[in-house]
Amino acid sequence: MVNSNLSTFSDWSFNSALAIYLVVLVLHAAEYGFTRNPDRKRELVAAGGAEVAPDLGTTITQGRTLPERLGRTAVSLTVLAAVLHGVSLLLRGLATQRVPWGNMYEFGSAICLVAVVAWLVVLRKHDVRHIGAFVMLPMLLLLFVAGKLLYVEAAPLMPALRSYWITIHVSAAILASGVFLVSGVASVLYLIRLPHEADPERFAVMGPKLPAAASLDRLAYRLTVFAFPIFTFGIIAGAIWAESAWGRYWGWDPKETVSFIAWVIYAGYLHARATAGWRGSRSAWVNVLAFLTMIFNLFFVNLVTTGLHSYAGV
Amino acid sequence: MATFAFLRNTWRGLTSMRTALVLLFLLALAAMPGALLPQRLTAGDKVGKYFEESPNLAPVLDRLGLFNVFGSIWFSAIYVLLFISLVGCLIPRTAEYAKQMRAKPVLTPRNLARLPHHAKSTVDSSPEDVVAAARERLRGWRTDVRVEDDGSHTISAEKGFLREAGNLVFHFALMAMLVAIAFGKMFGFEGQVIIHAGDAQGFCNSGIYAYDSFRPGLRVDGTELQPFCVRVNDFEATFLRNGQADSFHANVSYQEAADLEAGTWQQAGLQVNSPLRLAGGTVYLLGHGYSPRFTVTFPDGQKRTEATQWQTMNTVTLLSQGATKFDPPGVTDPEKRRTGQLAVTGLFAPTAAFEGTLMTSVFPDLRDPAVAVDVMRGDLGNESGKGQSIFEIDKSMVDGGRLKKVARQNLRIGEEIALDDGTKIRFDGVGRWVGVQVGYDPGRLGVLIAGVLVLLGLGASLSIKRRRVWLRATPAPEGAESARTVVEVGGLARTDQAGYGEEFTTLAADLLRPGKER
Numbered sequence: 143m144v145n146s147n148l149s150t151f152s153d154w155s156f157n158s159a160l161a162i163y164l165v166v167l168v169l170h171a172a173e174y175g176f177t178r179n180p181d182r183k184r185e186l187v188a189a190g191g192a193e194v195a196p197d198l199g200t201t202i203t204q205g206r207t208l209p210e211r212l213g214r215t216a217v218s219l220t221v222l223a224a225v226l227h228g229v230s231l232l233l234r235g236l237a238t239q240r241v242p243w244g245n246m247y248e249f250g251s252a253i254c255l256v257a258v259v260a261w262l263v264v265l266r267k268h269d270v271r272h273i274g275a276f277v278m279l280p281m282l283l284l285l286f287v288a289g290k291l292l293y294v295e296a297a298p299l300m301p302a303l304r305s306y307w308i309t310i311h312v313s314a315a316i317l318a319s320g321v322f323l324v325s326g327v328a329s330v331l332y333l334i335r336l337p338h339e340a341d342p343e344r345f346a347v348m349g350p351k352l353p354a355a356a357s358l359d360r361l362a363y364r365l366t367v368f369a370f371p372i373f374t375f376g377i378i379a380g381a382i383w384a385e386s387a388w389g390r391y392w393g394w395d396p397k398e399t400v401s402f403i404a405w406v407i408y409a410g411y412l413h414a415r416a417t418a419g420w421r422g423s424r425s426a427w428v429n430v431l432a433f434l435t436m437i438f439n440l441f442f443v444n445l446v447t448t449g450l451h452s453y454a455g456v
Numbered sequence: 457m458a459t460f461a462f463l464r465n466t467w468r469g470l471t472s473m474r475t476a477l478v479l480l481f482l483l484a485l486a487a488m489p490g491a492l493l494p495q496r497l498t499a500g501d502k503v504g505k506y507f508e509e510s511p512n513l514a515p516v517l518d519r520l521g522l523f524n525v526f527g528s529i530w531f532s533a534i535y536v537l538l539f540i541s542l543v544g545c546l547i548p549r550t551a552e553y554a555k556q557m558r559a560k561p562v563l564t565p566r567n568l569a570r571l572p573h574h575a576k577s578t579v580d581s582s583p584e585d586v587v588a589a590a591r592e593r594l595r596g597w598r599t600d601v602r603v604e605d606d607g608s609h610t611i612s613a614e615k616g617f618l619r620e621a622g623n624l625v626f627h628f629a630l631m632a633m634l635v636a637i638a639f640g641k642m643f644g645f646e647g648q649v650i651i652h653a654g655d656a657q658g659f660c661n662s663g664i665y666a667y668d669s670f671r672p673g674l675r676v677d678g679t680e681l682q683p684f685c686v687r688v689n690d691f692e693a694t695f696l697r698n699g700q701a702d703s704f705h706a707n708v709s710y711q712e713a714a715d716l717e718a719g720t721w722q723q724a725g726l727q728v729n730s731p732l733r734l735a736g737g738t739v740y741l742l743g744h745g746y747s748p749r750f751t752v753t754f755p756d757g758q759k760r761t762e763a764t765q766w767q768t769m770n771t772v773t774l775l776s777q778g779a780t781k782f783d784p785p786g787v788t789d790p791e792k793r794r795t796g797q798l799a800v801t802g803l804f805a806p807t808a809a810f811e812g813t814l815m816t817s818v819f820p821d822l823r824d825p826a827v828a829v830d831v832m833r834g835d836l837g838n839e840s841g842k843g844q845s846i847f848e849i850d851k852s853m854v855d856g857g858r859l860k861k862v863a864r865q866n867l868r869i870g871e872e873i874a875l876d877d878g879t880k881i882r883f884d885g886v887g888r889w890v891g892v893q894v895g896y897d898p899g900r901l902g903v904l905i906a907g908v909l910v911l912l913g914l915g916a917s918l919s920i921k922r923r924r925v926w927l928r929a930t931p932a933p934e935g936a937e938s939a940r941t942v943v944e945v946g947g948l949a950r951t952d953q954a955g956y957g958e959e960f961t962t963l964a965a966d967l968l969r970p971g972k973e974r
Contacts, residue, residue, distance in 0.1 A: 297696075297698075297700065298696065298700075298702070300700060300701055301701055301702065301703050301704055301727075301728045301729075302728050302729070304703075304728070304729060305729040307729075367918045370914070370918065371911065371914045371915050371918060374910065374911055374914055375911055378907045378908075378910070378911060381903075381907070382904070383729075385900065386729055386730070386731055387728065387729045387740075388740070388742070389646065389731070389738065389740040389742065389893040389894075389895040390646065390895060390897070391897075391900065391903060391904075392637075393497070393498060394490055394495060394497055394498060394525075394526050395498060396491045396498075399487055399490045399491040400491045402487060403484045403487050403488060403491070406480055406481075406483055406484040406487070407481070407484050409480060410477060410480045410481055410484070412918075413473065413476070413477055413480065414477060416473070417473045417474060417477055418473075418474075419474065420474070420477060428481075435484075443491065447491070447492075
């Protein structure tokens with residue numbers, strides 16, 4: 143029933159992707175580390191009055207600096223890893239003849255893939271490559287937990303999950319969660335950058351190199367605005383599925399409850415950004431809190447409490 | 457007057473965005489214990505366990521309603537206040553929106569260069585032509601053309617009204633959803649019942665008594681249920697080699713109101729994820745289990761056969777426990793009857809494995825069924841007036857010495873136990889039962905429609921941008937070398953979402969070159 147060759151290839155593919163992401167993380171971290179501090183440059187100009195001396199050692203041929211070369215390599219490798227990552231999910235699906243998100247390993251892995259793709263899309267429009275390490279780190283943590291701690295052998299779905307709604311409901315949850323992850327990272331960075339902009343002494347190490355607070359805020363908002371309707375759709379699709387599977391569309395099962403809470407907090411974030419007194423860091427905190435609720439929903443509810451969604455567990 | 461001011465201020469406070477936001481976060485916070493603590497609604501048994509484990513804390517939490525968060529007064533208070541606040545916010549917004557729909561786009565500002573988006577050029581066409589071309593280009597926008605005192609022609613245009621419409625639809629749909637949910641809760645019900653496969657009687661939705669458990673809506677007393685009957689002809693479960701369930705399928709016959717009169721039955725398949733939808737309610741397959749069948753041959757030769765459902769103890773191996781009870785036949789004297797009642801109680805394994813005489817189950821399917829049972833004789837306590845579980849014997853009867861163990865044995869199908877008085881108890885075989893839920897919720901469709909509207913409204917309000925564009929075509933001053941026209945374009949996005957720039961750039965490029973457009 144399960145093609146074990148394909149599932150073995152899927153595992154290889156997954157492990158390769160994981161290893162490459164790790165390299166990406168290191169490259170991005172180095173890129174960030176070697177990026178010149180823009181504030182210091184300004185100080186030098188102010189102090190010396192003359193042109194800044196060329197940065198010896200970091201300027202390489204072709205006019206690209208070392209950090210830029212590191213970052214570009216990292217992005218190319220990210221694309222490669224994302225392809226392998228996608229292949230690992232595809233092979234899982236082919237091996238089991240079902241959608242490749244039937245348990246927590248596959249679900250977590252798919253969320254990470256969405257986060258990576260969302261990140262690559264963000265890169266096309268925004269000049270934020272040098273903060274790649276901050277996106278890769280939480281993504282890799284999640285991927286590691288999913289792949290190494292929650293791994294399960296490829297197997298068919300249990301009867302309760304056999305419905306075309308698993309394609310609709312779960313894929314919406316994956317899509318939204320992956321995009322929310324990148325949005326959450328942008329808000330965390332915003333919360334570091336904002337106080338730094340007000341007072342350069344605060345977060346003096348990390349702050350200067352981060353993108354401007356206003357653009358981080360806008361990025362976080364646009365990603366959440368994209369993901370929130372998908373999340374809403376996922377919850378509604380889940381309710382329709384629950385109606386035909388469990389005899390009620392909503393029953394305050396722990397997963398349903400925490401999804402409701404996350405939805406309310408995200409709704410709060412969208413409102414907070416338009417409310418006097420809540421703009422800025424307060425609303426960013428709300429966005430971060432909402433993402434933490436999503437993480438809580440993924441791990442705590444599936445692994446600790448026992449509800450109707452627990453079968454998706456380990 | 458002071459009262460009025462107080463009321464007005466309270467209303468203003470309640471309907472302000474800040475209050476709504478605080479209520480929203482309060483709602484999220486209040487729902488949290490519903491996920492962290494077991495709830496009576498979904499896990500009544502775990503609430504009981506919590507009481508046993510924390511006998512000091514549990515009653516306190518219970519008094520605060522923390523085991524029934526979603527039915528508690530404080531939770532209801534939060535969402536009722538939130539919705540009142542919402543009404544107070546939506547009514548003026550709807551009025552404002554209706555007014556805006558009728559209003560013309562605002563006058564072109566004097567200085568377009570001050571706007572966030574701005575472009576300028578000089579063209580050969582006359583101001584009239586520029587504005588005419590612009591009007592063509594701005595099809596789909598709400599436009600207004602004006603001629604200013606100095607002879608300039610202007611056009612003001614606005615687009616994205618659907619954003620606010622989507623916003624209003626989203627919020628109104630949320631309220632409609634709450635109403636539909638409440639309606640369903642008032643007039644709906646939920647009942648559970650166990651049906652034996654092959655049982656000719658089946659189950660009829662004729663009253664509350666037909667159910668094993670029944671949760672009525674506030675306005676349901678069980679007298680107005682729409683009748684229907686369901687029979688389970690057979691039930692099949694298949695399992696993977698590792699014991700994981702693969703499929704459940706029940707062949708059922710059912711009668712709706714018309715069939716009941718005609719006496720006809722219709723056939724259907726009942727599966728997980730595929731319920732049987734009838735006018736009187738929807739029938740869901742929620743569980744299954746085994747009912748071992750025993751035949752007792754009494755000393756006088758009379759036989760009685762019973763197959764009571766046993767309760768599944770282990771959901772993986774389907775090891776079950778239960779008690780099948782017998783009354784001695786033909787005994788009318790209640791005193792005598794109370795000394796000769798029998799109960800066969802113990803464990804059932806669909807695929808038995810033995811460790812000495814200890815039996816366990818190693819697989820959920822019927823590969824090698826066996827029972828490990830005690831036979832109890834005496835007074836079962838049926839007439840004591842106390843309610844009795846069908847899954848166990850009344851322990852107090854055993855403790856009081858009125859019900860005694862007379863045999864303990866493991867049996868495979870066909871094997872029997874002989875008691876000292878000549879009574880024989882045979883394990884005949886195994887039947888299957890399915891647990892079904894009947895749900896009736898007249899608000900369901902309303903909730904679905906509201907849900908779709910929520911989604912549509914949300915999509916519109918988050919994706920559509922409300923934006924404005926103005927154009928002013930000013931004729932060149934008298935005496936200029938050629939009759940050229942100065943065209944200025946300005947743009948403003950009225951929402952906090954960025955991203956108008958690109959659209960404005962292409963739009964301005966078209967507007968500033970009216971000749972090349974066609």
